[in-house]
Ligand SMILES: [Zn+2]
């Protein structure tokens with residue numbers, strides 16, 4: 001069965017969330033609010049590297065276009081999906097956890113990771 | 128400015144007649160091409176046609192006249208539909224939905240202010256389009272039926288002065304009687320495009336020999352019909368272009384005039400200029416049809432830095448901004464005219480009576496704008512939630528502070544909070560015992576349903592979550608969304624009419 005994404009707002013910031021798989025969608029507008037326009041574009045831009053992985057293609061919830069696979073530069077790299085038109089990012093559940101652990105994965109990702117930790121405190125890895 | 132309004136009305140009528148002429152011509156060629164009537168008086172005589180060459184030309188007349196008759200009926204129906212229902216059609220095409228004051232108090236206040244500043248008799252109804260692109264338009268046939276529609280994207284990104292500038296521009300269109308004209312031309316241009324499609328399709332069909340029967344079997348037969356077909360083709364290709372040209376002829380001037388009006392009403396031209404700058408830099412694309420595109424404050428089909436050519440319905444944004452920015456030392460139509468001449472070149476934009484009005488001093492920028500940067504978060508959220516409300520989302524609050532927004536297609540009635548994993552349900556309006564989170568309280572045994580007559584009037588009680596959108600489920604099952612600024616202590620269920628009291 002399919003379910004549309006629901007939105008979760010906490011402390012003024014919002015993510016779209018899939019109740020079935022726990023994956024999240026980081027909208028471009030939200031990233032802009034969080035990081036500022038230029039930094040959000042840098043963040044999204046840094047994420048556009050194509051990664052060769054065998055993972056099912058996801059569609060962008062905004063434009064329905066096939067999203068590109070991308071990965072962070074950290075070790076181990078975190079894999080996620082990215083809309084080629086810059087609409088936003090998709091993290092699977094386990095990818096989200098990994099991303100929250102590696103706060104310096106990309107320019108601006110520290111702020112994003114802090115925010116995600118705030119939004120998902122129960123998933124936050126203890127360090 | 129009465130002379131301006133009168134001139135605009137006159138021009139509108141002239142343009143409507145031009146549209147009629149265009150449609151009659153189109154009707155004639157379609158009719159003539161569809162129904163060629165043979166005037167062979169003596170059917171037995173194979174040379175009959177050539178004996179009366181004049182008759183050949185006559186043969187296109189009946190079909191052509193029929194076509195013209197049909198076209199004039201279509202025109203009349205359209206003009207009537209556009210006049211009486213045009214506003215409603217545009218609003219529904221754009222997906223704009225009416226809002227109440229509590230849904231967005233800032234937008235309502237701005238519309239109220241500009242209604243007073245422009246001496247418009249009645250406040251236009253306020254509509255919001257659920258779209259994160261930035262745009263706005265006005266609709267309605269006169270000030271009494273006028274509406275102003277803005278996108279959620281506009282509410283999300285403009286500060287108060289900028290929003291006021293955009294609203295003033297739209298109200299200026301209403302005051303100048305531009306709106307009815309724009310609505311009618313939009314709808315009619317749509318039909319001309321459609322009719323010429325018909326001709327072109329007919330042509331493709333004809334060329335493939337589908338109806339060779341109607342083209343005359345022999346070589347060179349029905350010379351008049353061939354010519355008519357060629358005319359029809361040329362016309363079909365040119366008519367949409369012509370329809371647009373007719374519109375372009377005056378729409379650009381109207382845009383400048385509306386900008387001038389906005390500067391005068393707001394006494395702060397920087398507001399509209401700032402809004403146009405933001406709209407020009409916006410990367411979101413509003414999805415609209417070709418026919419309704421000219422209605423918007425910025426043509427959504429032209430890119431941000433659109434081609435400034437002959438076919439632009441709107442003057443280039445840079446020029447509009449430059450004129451507004453160069454207004455200094457007060458605002459008046461005369462000052463706008465001067466600035467227009469400096470930036471754009473020669474040309475009388477404002478009628479004499481408008482130029483005579485004395486200049487008013489500029490007012491200072493809204494002090495709230497400085498604090499705007501910090502508030503933009505809330506403003507963005509506020510506009511997004513308003514759009515969600517219009518789309519039938521339900522709003523839930525979790526005790527952990529998370530707010531959960533369920534799209535209408537979301538099938539589950541209750542969800543687990545993604546943040547704290549507690550169960551969260553809709554706040555329910557109940558008789559006597561109000562419960563915010565039914566999942567957290569023991570279930571009461573099912574009660575017998577009371578007779579409809581008594582329960583129909585029993586008011587329900589619900590807990591109010593201030594500061595956020597809240598969905599309240601009535602005992603009848605219907606869900607009512609309450610805006611954060613909703614201050615009244617009770618509301619009414621839209622489905623069953625029961626009163627819902629907040630505690
Ligand atoms: Zn996309």
Ligand SMILES: [Zn+2]
Pocket residue numbers: 525526527528529544545546547548549
């Ligand atoms: Zn929670």
Ligand SMILES: [Zn+2]
Pocket residue numbers: 601602603604605620621622623624625
């Ligand atoms: Zn009800």
